[in-house]
Amino acid sequence: MKALLGIFGFVIFAPLAGGILCGLDRIVTARMQGRYGPPVLQSFYDVLKLFQKQNLVVNRFHGYFLFCFLIFLIISGSILYAGDDFLMVVFALTVADMFLVMAAYSTNSPYSFIGAQRELLQMLAVEPMLLITGIGFYLAAGSFDIGHIVSVGKPLIFKMPGIFFGLVYVLTIKIRKSPFDLSTSHHAHQEIVKGLTTEFAGPTLALVEIAHWYETILMLSFVFLFFASQPVVGILLAILIYFIEIIIDNTNARVKWQFTLKSSWIVTLLFGGINLFILYILK
Amino acid sequence: MNLIMFLILFPLIPAIIIRLIPSERVRTSTVLISVAIIAVASIFLAFSSLQSGCQYFKLPFKNAGTLITVAEIVLAVTFLFFCRRLPFRKMWIPVIIFIQYIPVQYFELSGKVPVPVNYLILDNLSIIMALLIGIIGGLITVYTVGYMPRYHKEHPEYKDRTSAFISTIFLFFFAMFGIVFSNSLSWIYFFWEVTTLCSFIMIGYSRTDEAVDNSFRALWMLLLGGMGFSVTIVYCSLNKSIGTIELSQITAMTNPMVMFPVVLLCFAGMNKAAQFPFSQWLLGAMVAPTPSSALLHSSTMVKAGVYLCIRCAPVLHNTSSGTTIALIGGITFVVASAIAASLSHGKKVLAYSTIANLGLIILCAGVGSSLAIWAALMLIIFHAVAKALMFLCVGTVDQQTGSLDIEKMRGLISTMPQLTLMILIGIAGMFLAPFGMLISKWAVLEALAEKNPFLILTVVFGGALMMFFWGKWMGTLVAVTGKHMNKEKYTGIYEWAALYSLTILTIGTCVLFPLTAVYFIHPYIMTIYPGFIGDPLFHHDNIIMVLIMLGFAIFLPLGFLVHWEKLHYSVPDLGGANVHDPERFMGSMGESREWHLGNYYLNDIFNEQKLLLPANIVTLLIISIMIIAVII
């Protein structure tokens, strides 16, 4: 019952929260650049507008790939909010991303193609850290079950600061912020048109936007898990982390994929790996 | 017991018939009938003995032991016969044969080898292996019947020795059934060497210089692994505290003396499973016709290696040797995946991914806990089915398009829709949740969570790399290029039959994995870990979650069949420089030019030349240190 409530809450409220968060993101970004910025609800206007546009496609498959992408993203979040296995959340997330990559590949357009390649590279850079986070939770809390991780008395951040840092590092990649927004970027700065979303238009693009909201909330939920015993502090800190990501986004230029891959793997190995070893020895 | 003897001996009959009667019609009908008989027999065996636990059988008939000894000598002579034309600088290959056969034969003929009581074993592990060999191996054989005539049409320069090839496949079945049902080490040793012989014949099939070179490389590498067996047999005979050559007794001992033979057996297993530093023979095996690659990589040969390691797993549990073996598996997993990420040759990618997956299985065997063995068995099943499917598909693509390059498979979904769908299912089975391998990877991570973090790191990074190269391949296939020329029509009925059966099997094993776990794997683990009460991983919520995901993963793609309305077709964005053909663009001088896309191969980071040598050296060092440490 509780699990169903969690899933229901996630499916309904995650896009709302994610959309508002993205709206705030744009305002904060604008203020940092000395501008006024759009209304808070701007992301919703964008998506609703996209649904009113013509459904322009290159072939009849890629829209459906994106639909699968969204569904699996929701499944991934639902597993998390149902309090199930953390590793399964990460695996479902990989499946979702795979659908996104395949959608971009299927368009057979050069810009989408490069975007898809870079998305794969980003997944390659991120996945180890996400799995290590799960194993860190296991060593620190004694279970992969998120229901169990949440019920641990002390905040887990004190046991796994290295893993936390590593996760925040790859979070930048995952929520598509500079300097790691290789595959596609939300803001007006772009180098390969719109990366892997180049060929998606109208309602199809709207699916990507909605998926992005879900993804943002999912990622911040990962951050929340580190402070799960104090929910209020946890939420505030998750928002703080998002704010820090915005600052990083606005103060950094995009880097090459080589740097993205190497640096995130080094951070994963150094911070995540060493933290794991310490947890293992302490156990 | 009779059924076991039937399974072991029956394949010899079609092997002989096909070798002796050159007619193609006789060959085809013999293959179809025998494959059906073997498959039915192995399924029948599974149903009749699944719940009866571990059974042992005494000598099947009088003089069987003598027969095997004679056969061993014949085998050794056959090896020497093949080596007769080797140049002088390669004369060390026959020397290996002498070194390993003379002591064993001396001990056996002089009666110093302890006589086993139970020669044969039948438990769920043997049943799983028998099913894989009987069904998947059988399907590959059916495919071969359709494949070989076309292969020779394409390569008129090779002599047509199809009947020898197919009879070797049946000899392979004989040897594989022998390995999985034998309990006496000297018997396993004999069958082990028969598989070496078979792969030697298959690899050298085309008799080009490259093929001959590779076949001899495979021969000496695999003979090196056989050395592990001969030393084990001699050691077990000499060491009075062991005093048996029954595998089931050796792996049940708590005696610290037993570590040495077990490590040697695992050495032989890793050798056959193409772990670093012995991976070269499997890569060299690529020169052979595709069905033999499928056979070597999926259900037979390499699986014999991991089978032996899993048999030894209970002894390895919580020992430093076990951890070392796991380490070699882990290193192999990560390095082989990294190399696969940098290659574009389809068959090579498949080969390295096989090596990587076997590394994961060896890692599980080295860890040896109940959950790890659970994961290892699941991996064996899923990998066998999906890999056989992949190899056969790639072989068919090669025949139709004449290329194995993944880059050239761009847009295959337009030209070969059915086949591409099969490849996609195979790839999904290899790495995507909630399909097969991912379930196993999940179990591996949960099994390793309390173990040395280094092993986890190898699994985590190797898994990410694996996702990368499979992802690239999947994407390349689904690109819709708009060239609609169906090239599938030349594929024959036998090929389609094998391909469709394997596709259904791949999906079936994924969907039915809880049943596989409950009926096949749990009883086996209970025989080695009596306290095991079902998998802790599979508590109620998780299994529901996985099944829901499976439902989505299987039924969602059906939506591709629907033609959605309200779609407005457009052309890809080329910065406005589009011309009539979507594969071309307007160049700066106003003429239309073709554009090309190519995947990232990260060659400056993960490079075959760069990674292979260090990995081989490191693993060789680890193995030597392990063996020396065990001796001391």
Place this chain on the structure above:
Amino acid sequence: MSFLKKSPWIIHYDGSSCNGCDIEVLACLTPMYDVERFGIINIGNPKHADVLIITGAVNSQNASVIKTIYHQMGDPKVVLAVGICAASGNFFRDCYNIKGGVDTVIPVDIYVPGCAARPEAIIDGVVAVLKLLEEKTKK
């Protein structure tokens, strides 16, 4: 209700402009004018865009490009010709390679005058476009 009005996304194409109007278009994005207040984003991708802003006259090289971009935009869409060159070709109109204003190739909805067009005028043009967009949605 049309949400197009609340988030018109723009693609900016430089015909054969002297870059004067281009600079002014980009100036609209700067803190001084900040068109993102109205949800306007310079998206740079015809498939995503609702408004095509063209500066400069059309020449024989880019006529086909403009047509392609226009046809790659999903309906409803509007075209804004910014600057006098985009409107009529201005004093380039007699050059051997110039075809004339944007309306010689694709239908233009709003003309923004000026040489170069001032940011205020461009924003004014975009706001005028929003009304048109709403009408086009209803159709």
